[in-house]
């Protein structure tokens with residue numbers, strides 16, 4: 001396989017940002033400035049970083065952003081009331097509640113309180129249902145939508161391909177499966193979803209033309225689990241202690257990148273693969289959210 005087989009998520013995200021910026025400008029010309037509101041509960045260090053990155057990207061693209069930082073002790077009722085106020089506020093087009101939430105808060109209840117038309121994360125049951133049904137009028141979760149966009153823009157054949165998704169989470173694994181199996185262009189894959197109770201995951205992986213790892217186990221995908229010429233997408237962000245590193249840890253993906261890379265047709269690096277695409281899709285989702293509010 002070629003050496004130059006990296007999927008450059010940063011470059012594709014830049015392309016998307018340019019497209020989004022144009023759409024933001026044309027909305028502004030009609031007197032509507034897209035607005036995105038973030039809610040972060042508690043001080044989870046990763047969540048602080050992610051929300052900070054999303055805020056900065058909003059500013060760069062001309063999207064108005066607003067962040068509510070609530071203490072760890074916030075009750076579920078207080079959070080639900082804030083969401084209801086934001087639902088009723090016409091200048092708020094998109095609402096994003098950064099996960100994970102503290103354990104005393106029922107995340108499902110929180111996500112279903114967001115108005116579906118403002119649910120740029122695509123977590124509301126209405127949007128989850130629309131994705132499953134193949135109704136493209138809803139919002140699609142940003143990470144799997146970003147992976148789909150990478151596959152499309154790198155012209156990776158999805159039609160009839162064997163796609164194996166590792167991990168059945170609501171944010172990545174399940175919606176990823178729903179995207180790839182639809183009976184539409186750029187989908188029509190045969191999808192296998194593997195999880196912690198799957199017997200012999202390696203056997204499934206070895207069949208995959210497209211292997212998407214979102215399992216949360218560092219370097220889980222080894223070289224001998226990958227079919228030669230496969231496309232491998234690494235969603236994992238795992239912290240590994242590293243006394244040499246400035247912060248005392250480093251981030252490692254779900255794929256043993258150096259060993260797997262030579263065997264693949266295409267592979268995402270980590271960082272610089274899926275991460276930038278998640279933010280790009282969030283920014284892109286905010287545009288139709290704002291457009292809907294003008295109708």
Ligand code: GUN
Nearest residue numbers: 096097098099100121142
């Ligand atoms: N936490 C990890 N990924 C995500 C995401 O895509 N959206 C939100 N809101 N929280 C997350």
